[in-house]
Amino acid sequence: MxxxxxxxxxxxxxxxxxxxxxxxxxxxxxxxxxxxxxxxxxxxxxxxxxxxxxxxxxxxxxxxxxxxxxxxxxxxxxxxxxxxxxxLLTPVHFGMTPKAPPRGKSYTLKASVLKGQKKVIGRYLNTRTPGGPFSQRSHNILMGTGNTKSDGTSWIPFQRMSKTRTDIKKLTTISxxxxxxxxxxxxxxxxxxxxxxxxxxxxxxxxxxxx
Structure with a gap:
């Protein structure tokens, strides 16, 4: 047992x-x-x-x-x-409008980094004469990127810092x-x-x- x-x-x-x-x-x-x-x-x-x-x-x-x-x-x-x-991303990634500058017209550039908070990030006033001098300093305005791809970005905001054509600064937001x-x-x-x-x-x- x-x-x-x-x-x-x-x-x-x-x-x-x-x-x-x-x-x-x-x-x-x-x-x-x-x-x-x-x-x-x-x-x-x-x-x-x-x-x-x-x-x-x-x-x-x-x-x-x-x-x-x-x-x-x-x-x-x-x-x-x-x-x-x-x-750092440009405002293009955050619902920027307009996506391209309206030809020959003034525009207000807006983007919404935070949801529901659309803000003015630039302005362009069509006051330049064709062939005239560049302004001393500009607001953030759309400039071409030289993009050739169908899905690429053709326009992003830059600020002109002086009369020199190449003296520009790209507008970025957050990464x-x-x-x-x-x-x-x-x-x-x-x-x-x-x-x-x-x-x-x-x-x-x-x-x-x-x-």
């Missing part, structure tokens, strides 16, 4: 060990799958939070856009990091990395990343454990 009792205890212990190993292996698999999910989906989550505040297209924040993340690194959830790089780390978006982005990562981990844990 004692021998049978010991045998039964050992059998139960083996099952417990097997269950623990299954849980451990399931946990490892769940974490691995969660990391893959986050690497694939995090740029989209970040873009959604940025475009909720800034008047820019989501495609310009996601990996195919001008501010695409150059690196997504990390093999554990704690180590995951997305590194964004990007130049993608600045939008992501700004006080307006960073807290919401971090909350979104934590919430979505927790959801994915819970999902994969349930699948791994057959729940």
């Amino acid at each position: 004692p021998q049978n009792s010991i045998s039964a205890q050992l059998s139960n212990l083996q099952q417990l060990v097997a269950d623990l190993e299954a849980i451990e292996n399931g946990g490892k698999k769940a974490i691995s799958n969660t990391i893959k999910d986050v690497k694939a989906r995090a740029p989209g989550w970040i873009a959604q939070e940025v475009t909720a505040v800034y008047n820019i297209k989501k495609s310009e924040i996601t990996p195919s856009g001008s501010g695409k993340p150059k690196k997504i690194t990390g093999e554990t959830i704690e180590e995951l990091a997305i590194t964004y790089k990007g130049r 993608v990395p600045q939008m992501i780390t700004s006080d307006r978006t960073n807290e919401a982005i971090m909350l979104r990343l934590n919430t979505e990562t927790s959801k994915r981990l819970e999902h994969h844990m349930k699948r791994a454990l057959g729940l």
Whole structure:
């Protein structure tokens, strides 16, 4: 009888060990799958939070856009990091109007960097005589970029700084990395990343454990 009792205890212990190993292996698999999910989906989550505040297209924040993340690194959830790089963007990216100067007419240049906040960023008064001298200093006005591509940008705002034709300064606004780390978006982005990562981990844990 004692021998049978010991045998039964050992059998139960083996099952417990097997269950623990299954849980451990399931946990490892769940974490691995969660990391893959986050690497694939995090740029989209970040873009959604940025475009909720800034008047820019989501495609310009996601990996195919001008501010695409150059690196997504990390093999554990704690180590995951997305590194964004990007130049300062011109108002063209923020709903600038007009997109091209109306021929022979004065115009007011407007753009909306933040959603719902359209602001005047330049003015052009058609007072120049053809062939006359350049002004000493101008407002931000549209100048040609020399673009030859069908999907390229042909006009962006410049400011003339002196009478010298080439003494001009391009008007820029904010970069993608600045939008992501700004006080307006960073807290919401971090909350979104934590919430979505927790959801994915819970999902994969349930699948791994057959729940």
